[in-house]
Amino acid sequence: MSDESNNAGASRRRFLLVSAAGLAAAPMARIAIAQNAEKVDENSPQAKALDYHHDASKVTNPKRKKDQFCHNCSFFQGTAKDKWAPCAVFQGKQVAAGGWCSTWVAKT
Ligand code: SF4
Numbered sequence: 001m002s003d004e005s006n007n008a009g010a011s012r013r014r015f016l017l018v019s020a021a022g023l024a025a026a027p028m029a030r031i032a033i034a035q036n037a038e039k040v041d042e043n044s045p046q047a048k049a050l051d052y053h054h055d056a057s058k059v060t061n062p063k064r065k066k067d068q069f070c071h072n073c074s075f076f077q078g079t080a081k082d083k084w085a086p087c088a089v090f091q092g093k094q095v096a097a098g099g100w101c102s103t104w105v106a107k108t
Contacts, residue, residue, distance in 0.1 A: 037086060040093040050089070052101035059100050071097035074105045 040047050042054060051061045056069050070076045070087065078085020078097065087095040089103050 037092050037094050039084060040087075040090045040095050046090065047101070050101040050103055052090075052095070052099060054096040054099045056098055056100035061102060063102055064100055064104070068100055068104050069097065070095045070099040070101075070104075072107050073100075073103075074107045075103065076107070 039054075040052060042048075042052060046052075051059065053059050056064065070085075071078070071080065071082075073087075075088040076085055076095065076097070077088065083097050084094040085097065087093065089101065095101075
């Protein structure tokens with residue numbers, strides 16, 4: 001094999017490695033940015049429309065069951081340790097793990 005084809009192969013491998021590293025890092029960067037996002041304003045039109053509360057015990061909506069919280073909703077993007085985390089419904093904002101809104105869907 002010539003030096004030229006070896007260089008092309010090395011260059012291609014380097015490109016693939018850098019691309020793979022970039023793809024792996026992108027979701028982590030997105031999560032880090034989202035976790036620095038501001039908290040949902042309970043008085044915002046969207047929060048009011050969805051009956052969102054930081055403290056689910058304050059929810060009077062009859063749709064809510066006692067065991068429903070943001071932390072066990074499929075839209076909650078945090079871990080079990082997170083007190084606040086991004087929510088897919090409230091784009092760019094964080095919701096409280098102990099919160100709730102009428103969009104709640106059981107985490108599977
Ligand atoms: Fe909480 Fe789920 Fe509503 Fe988001 S969609 S605010 S995680 S209950």
